[in-house]
Amino acid sequence: MTSSSFNQSMASPENLPLRDIPGDYGLPFFGPIKDRYDYFYNQGEDEFFRTRIAKYKSTVFRTNMPPGPFISSNSKVVAVLDSKSFPILFDTSKVEKKNLLDGTYMPSTAFFGGYRVCAFLDPSEPTHHALKSFFLSFLASSHKKFIPYLRNSLSDLFLNLETEISDEKTADFNTNSDNMAFDFVFRLLTGVHPSETKLKSKGSGYTDTWLALQLAPLGTLGLKYLPNFIDDIIHTIPLPFFIAKPGYKKLYKAVYESATSLLDEAESSGIKREEACHNLVFLAGFNAFGGMKVLFPSLIKWIGTAGESLHQRLAEEIRTVVKEEGDVTFSALERMPLMKSAVYEALRIQPPVPYQYASAKEDLVVESHDGAFEIKKGEIIFGFQPLATKDPEVFSNPEEFKADRFIGDGEKLLKYVYWSNGRETENPTADNKQCPAKDLVVLCSRIMLVEFFLRYDTFTVEIGKVALGASVKITSFTKAT
Numbered sequence: 001m002t003s004s005s006f007n008q009s010m011a012s013p014e015n016l017p018l019r020d021i022p023g024d025y026g027l028p029f030f031g032p033i034k035d036r037y038d039y040f041y042n043q044g045e046d047e048f049f050r051t052r053i054a055k056y057k058s059t060v061f062r063t064n065m066p067p068g069p070f071i072s073s074n075s076k077v078v079a080v081l082d083s084k085s086f087p088i089l090f091d092t093s094k095v096e097k098k099n100l101l102d103g104t105y106m107p108s109t110a111f112f113g114g115y116r117v118c119a120f121l122d123p124s125e126p127t128h129h130a131l132k133s134f135f136l137s138f139l140a141s142s143h144k145k146f147i148p149y150l151r152n153s154l155s156d157l158f159l160n161l162e163t164e165i166s167d168e169k170t171a172d173f174n175t176n177s178d179n180m181a182f183d184f185v186f187r188l189l190t191g192v193h194p195s196e197t198k199l200k201s202k203g204s205g206y207t208d209t210w211l212a213l214q215l216a217p218l219g220t221l222g223l224k225y226l227p228n229f230i231d232d233i234i235h236t237i238p239l240p241f242f243i244a245k246p247g248y249k250k251l252y253k254a255v256y257e258s259a260t261s262l263l264d265e266a267e268s269s270g271i272k273r274e275e276a277c278h279n280l281v282f283l284a285g286f287n288a289f290g291g292m293k294v295l296f297p298s299l300i301k302w303i304g305t306a307g308e309s310l311h312q313r314l315a316e317e318i319r320t321v322v323k324e325e326g327d328v329t330f331s332a333l334e335r336m337p338l339m340k341s342a343v344y345e346a347l348r349i350q351p352p353v354p355y356q357y358a359s360a361k362e363d364l365v366v367e368s369h370d371g372a373f374e375i376k377k378g379e380i381i382f383g384f385q386p387l388a389t390k391d392p393e394v395f396s397n398p399e400e401f402k403a404d405r406f407i408g409d410g411e412k413l414l415k416y417v418y419w420s421n422g423r424e425t426e427n428p429t430a431d432n433k434q435c436p437a438k439d440l441v442v443l444c445s446r447i448m449l450v451e452f453f454l455r456y457d458t459f460t461v462e463i464g465k466v467a468l469g470a471s472v473k474i475t476s477f478t479k480a481t
Helices: 003-009 030-042 045-056 086-090 126-141 143-168 173-190 203-218 228-235 245-258 260-268 273-306 308-325 330-334 337-349 408-416 438-455
Strands: 060-064 076-080 355-360 364-367 372-375 380-384 456-466 469-479
Touching: 030 045, 030 060, 030 228, 045 060, 076 086, 086 355, 086 380, 126 143, 126 260, 126 273, 143 173, 143 438, 143 469, 173 203, 173 245, 173 273, 173 469, 203 228, 203 245, 203 273, 245 260, 245 273, 260 273, 273 308, 273 337, 273 438, 273 456, 273 469, 308 330, 308 337, 308 438, 308 456, 330 337, 330 438, 337 408, 337 438, 438 456
Parallel strands: 076 380
Antiparallel strands: 060 076, 355 380, 364 372, 456 469
16 A cells, blocks of 8 residues: 555544654664663653653654563554543554553563463453453452452551551551452452461562562662662563562462362353463452552552542541441442542542553554554554543643542543543453453442541651552541541
């Protein structure tokens, strides 16, 4: 197809000008390394993208994405960084998601028992449909357990936080939240508390090591006095699975021995028992626990720093509805517009999974707000979600946390909230790549806030940064009056 015939057959439906994609990849080998140093050390994540948007006067451009040499054989991507171009990543009729969960590299399948687990499969692959159907069926059948199990886990969390504040004046929210999240997810999956298995209290630690080794090429060690060229080793050489192997084997065995009825269901649907178990470990450890590890501290960070005025409004709404309903129920949660909006705003302003990748199945045109761009078949498309969900063309004061942003007419903006690898207004199916636990994640965040403000009038926090998101220390609680 000639350039002119391509332009005629694939012109922008809104007649936006068809532009060449700006940007370049630099010299082979050296270009990806330069971009990697800019991304991690010279500029930092946000500035890396913002300077290129300004330079190219475009939210769609070419660049390299980490890790690059020697972990990634091809680091070239087309970045889509606004709310209009970003959704091309969800259209599996036009893009493929095979082996692209972590971007331009894939960890060794040794991390997953030798299998390509569901998250690395494209919906066109038959195993994807079977596995995701299995996940969705499990979540649907567990619906009635969500609220009581989480409330029980949160009760332990708040007790531990209060004890820590009493003893040490501050409480480490992240560590306590991680332990709570692991216990909740494991119990939901298996029906037993991890303390009743050989994992005891070590499950979240084993999972942390397993996650860190897979995701190391996407972050830094964060050690202040470590020279960049030393830190950069984790972007150059894949970290081996054997470091996490003893812990992973214990996680796998605990799930295999405890989730027997769930694994029976998998076998009856045609999935090998071993494959199903490795997928459940990934679902629990990476998708659920890994997501909550980022989301819960982020949620408490934004609510905590918003201050006492918001806390009073949330407490009043939550306590009034729970008193009228008589308990924390699904119907009660639906009657709390401010609480619901605050959760969506936390998911918008700091999505727990910031990156999305896909490969073009065909030559296609993607539109930004002011142009249309030809992407060739086989090119990797990359989206940095925190910019897409802070698009000033869609959201007023996008860098500001506005807890009531999605109340009333603001609900219309939910279609631009993309944290789940899909629009908030859409639902996961066996044939798309939207997070199967999308609704559970939102529910857990809502219950977190409800339980918080049933117990406390207000609280204060100290905020820092860790490899995966925010570090939160609770410095004070004011108990409910």
